[in-house]
Amino acid sequence: xxxxxxxxxxxxxxxxxxxxxxxxxxxxxxxxxxxxxxxxxxxxxxxxxxxxxxxxxxxxxxxxxxxxxxxxxxxxxxxxxxxxxxxxxxxxxxxxxxxxxxxxxxxxxxxxxxxxxxxxxxxxxxxxxxxxxxxxxxxxxxxxxxxxxxxxxxxxxxxxxxxxxxxxxxxxxxxxxxxxxxxxxxxxxxxxxxxxxxxxxxxxxxxxxxxxxxxxxxxxxxxxxxxxxxxxxxxxxxxxxxxxxxxxxxxxxxxxxxxxxxxxxxxxxxxxxxxxxxxxxxxxxxxxxxxxxxxxxxxxxxxxxxxxxxxxxxxxxxxxxxxxxxxxxxxxxxxxxxxxxxxxxxxxxxxxxxxxxxxxxxxxxxxxxxxxxxx
Numbered sequence: 239x240x241x242x243x244x245x246x247x248x249x250x251x252x253x254x255x256x257x258x259x260x261x262x263x264x265x266x267x268x269x270x271x272x273x274x275x276x277x278x279x280x281x282x283x284x285x286x287x288x289x290x291x292x293x294x295x296x297x298x299x300x301x302x303x304x305x306x307x308x309x310x311x312x313x314x315x316x317x318x319x320x321x322x323x324x325x326x327x328x329x330x331x332x333x334x335x336x337x338x339x340x341x342x343x344x345x346x347x348x349x350x351x352x353x354x355x356x357x358x359x360x361x362x363x364x365x366x367x368x369x370x371x372x373x374x375x376x377x378x379x380x381x382x383x384x385x386x387x388x389x390x391x392x393x394x395x396x397x398x399x400x401x402x403x404x405x406x407x408x409x410x411x412x413x414x415x416x417x418x419x420x421x422x423x424x425x426x427x428x429x430x431x432x433x434x435x436x437x438x439x440x441x442x443x444x445x446x447x448x449x450x451x452x453x454x455x456x457x458x459x460x461x462x463x464x465x466x467x468x469x470x471x472x473x474x475x476x477x478x479x480x481x482x483x484x485x486x487x488x489x490x491x492x493x494x495x496x497x498x499x500x501x502x503x504x505x506x507x508x509x510x511x512x513x514x515x516x517x518x519x520x521x522x523x524x525x526x527x528x529x530x531x532x533x534x535x536x537x538x539x540x541x542x543x544x545x546x547x548x549x550x551x552x553x554x555x556x557x558x559x560x561x562x563x564x565x566x567x568x569x570x571x572x573x574x575x576x577x578x579x580x581x582x583x584x585x586x587x588x589x590x591x592x593x594x595x596x597x598x599x600x601x602x603x604x605x606x607x608x609x610x611x612x613x
Contacts, residue, residue, distance in 0.1 A: 244454060245469075246279040253316065255280040255405065255438050256301065261310035263296055263462075270296040272462035274310070280405075283432050283439045285449035288459035288485075294442045296462075298408050301440065302331045315405065328405035334414050336395035338383040345370070345379040348397045355402065369397040372431060389420045393427070400435060409441040413448065425451045446486050450474065458482050474534075480611050483532040488567075490538070490578045492531045496523035496610065504610060506531055509574040516549045519610035533608035538580035540568055540593065541600050548602035554578065556597045568593060570601050 246252040254277035263271040271293045278284045286294035299305040300312055303324030311318050319327060338347050348369050352362045370376045373393040378386050383394065392412065399407055412428070413421045429452050432439045443449050449456045450470040457467045458481075466478045477483035480491055492515065494508035504523055505514035508531075517531055544551050557577060558569035561584075568580045580601045582592070593599055 244281070246282070247277070247455065252279060254278060255282075255315055256440075257311075257313040258297070259311045259313070261300070261307045261312060263293075263300060263305060264308045270462055271300075271307075274462070274464060276457065276464055276467065278438065278440060280438055281436050282454045283429065283441070283452055285453035285456045286440065286442045286459060287444070287446060287449040287456050289444060292459040293462040294459050295410060298331070298410060298440065298442050301406070302329055302408055303327055329408065330399045330402060330404040330406075331408040331410065332395050332399040332412055334411040336383075336391050338391060338394055338398075340383055343380050343382060344375055344386065344394050347383070347394055348401055351398060351402050365401055369401050372400070372434065373397040373427075388416055389424055392416065392424060396428070396431065400431070400437060403435075404437065406438045406440065409439060411443055412441065413443075413445075421448070422451075428452055450486070458485055476609060477532065477611070479613060480530050480532065483609065483611065488535050488579060490533045490535065492533070492576065492578075494529060494531065496527050496529045497525050498523065503605065504529075506610075509572070509576070512552070512573065515552075516605045517608055517610045518605045521610060521612070523610065523612070527612070530611045530613070531608045532611055533578075533603055535567060535579040535581040536565075537607040538578065538601050538603045540570070540580040540582055541602065542593070542597075544600045545602045549605040551600050551602040552578075553598065553600055556593050556595055556599055559593075559595065568599070570599060 256278040258274050258276040261271055261274045288294050300307055306320055345366055348366045349362055352365060370379055373396055375393055378390060383391055413424055416424060425448060455467060455469055456473050457464045460481060466482045473486055483489045492508050494506040497505045499505050502518055502520055504517050504519055506517055507514050523529055552572055554570040554572045556568055557571045560567040565581050565583055570578050570580055578601055
């Protein structure tokens, strides 16, 4: 979904579907969620991303009703959901294990929740047929879970979760059991199904690539706090801290001290007897302030000669080369011992590399290629 078409978080009149208001969750002395405030909007595919133990599953369990906040309020569609038991919430949860009934067919697994509700019998058949079609499982309706593949079982769990048309679907590491290729294909299926149903999806994952692929917005978490919430593009190109820059994708972090040299331009002193680096930044820095310049490897060029017009050019030595088919990543050691990664696209089918180990090279990048961060 193009961001320009769908950005309710930028509309001040749009009411969030889910609101965490100063929510804290403690287990004994341990604080799993620390004073969290967060809005999630209707029809969003929202990702909670972070390392194990950062609190993302606890947030999800509170939304599902399996845990209650120690302090603060969680609202769904404007109502405090704390007093509402899990089975009465317009929320469904899809577990990592899928939790399918092994003795029931695919059809019966999907129908199970509907039969326990008060849906008329003739409507159940229609709804199950609709879910089978949505998840492309019509041909497998009579099979048992052990007779279908892992990817198909994942779709059965999804169909069952969506059958009761919840306002909100929670997905806990839903693709964890799938192999890499299937996982990628399933990510796009999930996005397609989410768009078709218009259900709000909240996915918990520690896989940054997954979060960046499927989500309209990503919340990067650490130790019970949300560090940054933004669109995948914004998180990647404009991280608000070294933690976020480092957590998402590959990045070079060069530490130094800043000195303003004009409108939104800074010189960064980073190594003894080395020319300062130049960086553009809308975020202000004072003279002598410690800073971190975060530059993605694909934004750094590598060349045999010093480029004539580069804002930043540093000489170094090739220490290591990672050949990844479409790109090669060069690990270049700078005079101070710092190692910087630079990427080059392998556009031609050649067996001979332009640069090899121990070669002296120049790495260069523009003043706007990096992000200047205070911490």
